[in-house]
Amino acid sequence: MAEFKQADSMYEWFDQRLGIDKFVKVMMTEYWIPKNINFLWAMGVLLSVMFTILVVSGIFLLMYYKPDVNMAFDSVNYTIMQEVGYGWLFRHIHAVGASVVFLIIYIHMFTGIYYGSYKKGREMIWISGMLLFVLFSAEGFSGYMLPWGQMSYWAAYVITEIFGGVPLIGGDLVVWIRGNFYVSDSTLTRFFMLHVLLVPLAIIGAIVLHFYALRFPHVNNEEGEFFDFDKEAEKYLAGDKKNSKVVPFWPVFLSKDFFVLGVFLVFFFYLVFFHYDFAMDPVNFDKADGLKTPAHIYPEWYFLWSYEVLRGFFFEIAGISGKSLGLIAFAVAQGVFFVLPWLDRSPMVKPANQRPYFKYWFWFLMVDLIVLTVYGKLPPTGANAWVGFASSMTFLILFIALPFITKAEAKKVGGK
Amino acid sequence: MKELKILAIIAALVGITYYGIEPYAHHIMHPEVKAADFQFKDLKNVDTSLAGNVDNGKVLVEANCIACHSLESAGHAKTMLDTDAAAAYGVVPPDLSSAGRIYDKNYLANFIFDPVSAMHLSHKYPAGGAKAFPMPSYNWMSGQEIMDVVAYLQSVTPKVVGKDTHKATYDAACGRCHSMSYAKSEATTPKDAVKAYMGATPPDLSQYIKSRQEHYLHGFINDPQLLLAGTSMPRVGLSEKAQEEVIAYMEETGDSKKAERERVGLWVMLYTFVFAILAYLWKRKIWSEVH
Ligand code: HEM
Numbered sequence: 114m115a116e117f118k119q120a121d122s123m124y125e126w127f128d129q130r131l132g133i134d135k136f137v138k139v140m141m142t143e144y145w146i147p148k149n150i151n152f153l154w155a156m157g158v159l160l161s162v163m164f165t166i167l168v169v170s171g172i173f174l175l176m177y178y179k180p181d182v183n184m185a186f187d188s189v190n191y192t193i194m195q196e197v198g199y200g201w202l203f204r205h206i207h208a209v210g211a212s213v214v215f216l217i218i219y220i221h222m223f224t225g226i227y228y229g230s231y232k233k234g235r236e237m238i239w240i241s242g243m244l245l246f247v248l249f250s251a252e253g254f255s256g257y258m259l260p261w262g263q264m265s266y267w268a269a270y271v272i273t274e275i276f277g278g279v280p281l282i283g284g285d286l287v288v289w290i291r292g293n294f295y296v297s298d299s300t301l302t303r304f305f306m307l308h309v310l311l312v313p314l315a316i317i318g319a320i321v322l323h324f325y326a327l328r329f330p331h332v333n334n335e336e337g338e339f340f341d342f343d344k345e346a347e348k349y350l351a352g353d354k355k356n357s358k359v360v361p362f363w364p365v366f367l368s369k370d371f372f373v374l375g376v377f378l379v380f381f382f383y384l385v386f387f388h389y390d391f392a393m394d395p396v397n398f399d400k401a402d403g404l405k406t407p408a409h410i411y412p413e414w415y416f417l418w419s420y421e422v423l424r425g426f427f428f429e430i431a432g433i434s435g436k437s438l439g440l441i442a443f444a445v446a447q448g449v450f451f452v453l454p455w456l457d458r459s460p461m462v463k464p465a466n467q468r469p470y471f472k473y474w475f476w477f478l479m480v481d482l483i484v485l486t487v488y489g490k491l492p493p494t495g496a497n498a499w500v501g502f503a504s505s506m507t508f509l510i511l512f513i514a515l516p517f518i519t520k521a522e523a524k525k526v527g528g529k
Numbered sequence: 530m531k532e533l534k535i536l537a538i539i540a541a542l543v544g545i546t547y548y549g550i551e552p553y554a555h556h557i558m559h560p561e562v563k564a565a566d567f568q569f570k571d572l573k574n575v576d577t578s579l580a581g582n583v584d585n586g587k588v589l590v591e592a593n594c595i596a597c598h599s600l601e602s603a604g605h606a607k608t609m610l611d612t613d614a615a616a617a618y619g620v621v622p623p624d625l626s627s628a629g630r631i632y633d634k635n636y637l638a639n640f641i642f643d644p645v646s647a648m649h650l651s652h653k654y655p656a657g658g659a660k661a662f663p664m665p666s667y668n669w670m671s672g673q674e675i676m677d678v679v680a681y682l683q684s685v686t687p688k689v690v691g692k693d694t695h696k697a698t699y700d701a702a703c704g705r706c707h708s709m710s711y712a713k714s715e716a717t718t719p720k721d722a723v724k725a726y727m728g729a730t731p732p733d734l735s736q737y738i739k740s741r742q743e744h745y746l747h748g749f750i751n752d753p754q755l756l757l758a759g760t761s762m763p764r765v766g767l768s769e770k771a772q773e774e775v776i777a778y779m780e781e782t783g784d785s786k787k788a789e790r791e792r793v794g795l796w797v798m799l800y801t802f803v804f805a806i807l808a809y810l811w812k813r814k815i816w817s818e819v820h
Contacts, residue, residue, distance in 0.1 A: 365819060487549030
């Protein structure tokens with residue numbers, strides 16, 4: 114035990130025991146972030162705030178929500194939306210927040226791809242980020258089931274059904290996931306558990322991992338420049354703030370993030386109060402009815418692109434059924450972003466537009482994902498089915514081609 | 530400025546995606562149909578320009594209608610319990626007190642002339658089919674007589690004003706078949722009876738303002754077959770004003786916090802806006818030291 118001297122203030126008392134001074138330095142005032150960044154680097158902080166908002170609003174909803182097929186719908190749409198004071202506010206914040214968080218996740222992800230922030234030492238940031246993406250997807254999917262509306266039910270039905278395509282164990286797997294032969298009360302209660310306990314816990318763990326993974330390789334910057342953080346930090350601490358290439362997390366980096374957050378929140382609350390249909394689908398205000406299939410079944414917008422990859426293969430090729438092909442493509446789509454750091458064979462860490470070949474790949478991918486998303490919602494009939502097929506194929510081909518494209522790029526730029 | 534350019538690119542990508550999955554997809558999945566017609570122009574059996582005679586109408590109503598219908602506003606009370614009436618007729622016959630207020634005049638006249646064609650339910654009750662609509666056609670009456678009946682019904686309808694009309698109109702127009710549990714309102718005709726009579730159980734309307742929304746309801750109530758071909762729901766023939774009252778009642782029941790939501794929304798946005806401005810000023814101060 115170290116020797117303790119009498120503390121002169123409350124602050125000192127705590128500092129002696131918890132090392133507050135040191136902690137604040139390590140986490141905030143001497144955690145160095147590159148200066149050369151734009152507002153896209155605020156997305157991480159926005160996501161942290163959104164996650165907090167979702168947790169808090171979720172806790173309020175949890176006080177009145179009833180996970181039971183006979184009560185769930187009314188507990189949400191009557192008790193919470195109309196009886197409990199400001200219950201509607203928490204529901205709107207939670208439902209719209211769950212949708213908007215994916216918008217920010219996608220911006221955050223594609224920022225990472227655009228600036229090459231997933232390679233040359235940043236692989237673990239990327240992997241932990243993808244883990245968060247998968248966990249958020251699970252959280253979004255399980256949460257959407259809870260109000261037990263028509264879309265809750267039928268999206269759950271269609272998505273769990275997908276697992277039936279897994280060879281050998283498919284049928285059993287579906288029953289295992291649903292806890293019954295069809296989507297039923299046991300399905301609701303287990304997804305309730307996942308939504309309010311297991312997945313949020315895992316998300317918190319993954320966020321810690323993600324933040325930790327940022328510490329050693331450091332955050333990337335607008336030019337993809339590598340420099341000596343220790344030297345730049347020394348410069349900053351010595352008072353040469355203007356010439357140093359870094360700024361401390363607090364207050365400099367966060368002061369900018371707060372501004373970005375403020376602008377974002379105005380937009381977010383506009384959606385919450387005045388424009389929420391995109392996140393609270395009208396169809397879901399019909400109570401779940403297992404005997405009445407809605408005319409159009411579609412998942413939430415953030416799943417549409419991968420849903421369309423699944424639907425895109427609607428005919429048999431080389432003796433393999435369209436359903437199996439779709440399932441394979443779907444599985445690839447879920448996993449392929451994880452291995453992006455290894456598919457990109459070019460050593461360049463630069464914004465995509467400064468990379469001779471990668472820039473085409475990046476913008477092609479963006480266009481393809483938008484096409485997939487839009488056609489994932491439209492009914493897959495006539496020409497739509499073929500657009501779906503073409504854009505699904507494009508998606509796969511883009512990722513097959515990436516190693517070759519980036520290899521050629523590496524050769525062209527000569528290992529820079 | 531570079532950051533504004535980035536923002537513009539993101540806004541464009543998000544905007545295109547949004548347009549595709551919301552307005553455009555909606556337009557594809559729910560094609561626009563003919564605009565609502567509150568004159569019920571397709572109904573031409575009765576010359577509605579004739580001026581009705583209230584006294585003669587009274588005689589005709591007492592001779593022809595009150596055998597089945599009550600008319601409480603003129604002192605003709607119900608003679609049967611709802612359940613018995615439903616068993617006898619298939620559905621509880623409406624009390625006619627508000628008929629003159631809520632139904633369009635042209636519709637009402639043509640309905641009396643031939644209910645099934647006015648309701649657009651010929652597919653449920655084809656002429657000479659096994660199932661007959663409980664109310665007979667009064668196509669033997671002259672146009673003048675029908676207009677007398679209409680004039681009389683309009684003269685006895687009690688005055689309802691303000692918000693009370695919302696519930697009154699809903700009860701009279703929809704409440705015989707539909708329940709609305711969030712308004713603690715149960716269909717006056719028992720469920721099984723309606724099902725036997727119409728071939729389907731009418732849905733509970735508590736959340737229909739949210740699931741169908743105003744735009745759809747506006748067209749649907751006016752003429753259900755246009756938006757849901759083959760449905761058992763009759764065209765009820767509400768005047769535009771009465772239909773608005775019904776929709777208002779559905780909103781008061783299904784979206785009771787709308788006014789509060791819009792009021793609070795403005796304050797919250799204002800608050801965050803001020804936050805954003807203060808944050809900007811703070812950021813400028815902080816970053817002036819490092820740039
Ligand atoms: C959903 C919860 C997430 C949270 C709370 C979060 C938070 C953060 C934060 C605070 C940063 C540092 C500042 C910044 O660049 O924004 C960051 C960086 C990063 N995140 Fe995430 N993130 C999340 C999800 C993801 C996902 C889904 C991915 C991609 C698969 C991802 C990939 C990255 C990458 C590559 C960086 C490094 C950026 C750079 O070095 O410039 N993150 N994240």
